[in-house]
Amino acid sequence: MGVGPRYDGGAGGAGGDGLDLGGGRGDGAGDDAEALLRARLRLADEQIETPPGLWDRIRDPGTEQVPAVVPLSQRRPRMVMLVVAAAVAAVALGVWWLVRPGPVTLQPAGPPPTVKITVHNSERACRTGRSLECALRLANDPHAKYAERGNSAGRVWHGDALAARCVVTDGRMVRDEAGITSTRWYLVTSGQGVRGWLPGVRTRNTREVPECPAGVK
Structure with missing residues (x-):
């Protein structure tokens, strides 16, 4: 009987030690698996790349303009101003219609432009005085004698x-x-209002005079 208890006690002690060692080995394997999983997650996180321009889009959101909404209280005064302006314009138009000037009458055009020329007498004795012997004729027709x-x-x-x-x-x-000859004739008007043709030899004109249109007499 003395042997039995010693055997059981030894076996029990040995069994107790075996259970403790088995439990220790199980906890170490769990810690290693957890550490390995964390390492893989960290590596995967480091390998993730940020899409280009992501941070710029986050920092600068789109600036789309929102259409302004004019309150009804602001639109009404504008409509009133437009109506008042239209009424004033209508009144002004009516007043102008009542006081408008009559039909415009076209006035006849003024006399045509002229060029000043001076009479020249080749006879020195006739360059002073106004005798009939020294008078020079203005013709009615430059083509007649x-x-x-x-x-x-x-x-x-x-x-x-x-x-x-x-x-x-x-x-x-x-x-x-x-002895000077010429076929030029000037249509002239004297200071007394006499109108006629002066022969070109009776002047020493140096200014340009326009040619007469056809039919001028």
């Missing part, structure tokens, strides 16, 4: 200023006392 009785529109004298309207270059040729 200058000395014809009916071809006289008036008289001018040396030094008279005349207003030349135009000139013809194909008139009858005239020769003065100095």
Whole structure:
């Protein structure tokens, strides 16, 4: 009987030690698996790449303009102002219609422009005084004979200023006392209002005079 208890006690002690060692080995394996899992998760997290431009989109959100909504209280005054402006314009138009000027009457055009020319007498003795012997004739027709009785529109004298309207270059040729000839004739008006044709040899004009249109007499 003494042997039995010692055997049981030894076996029990041995069994107790075996259970304790088995439990220790199980806890160590669990810790290793957990550490391995954490290491793999950390590695996977480090390998994740951030998409390009993600942080810029987060920092600068889209700035879309939201259409402004005008409150009804602000729109009403604008409508009132537009209505008032239209009414004022209508009244102004009506007043203008009542006081508008009558039909415009076209006034006749003024006299055509002229060029000043001076009468020249080749005879020195006739350059002073206004005798009939020294008078020079203005003709009615630059193409008729200058000395014809009916071809006289008036008289001018040396030094008279005349207003030349135009000139013809194909008139009858005239020769003065100095032997100068010309077929130019100027349509002139004297200071007394006499209108006629002055032979080109009776002036020493240096200014440009426009040619007469066809049919001018």
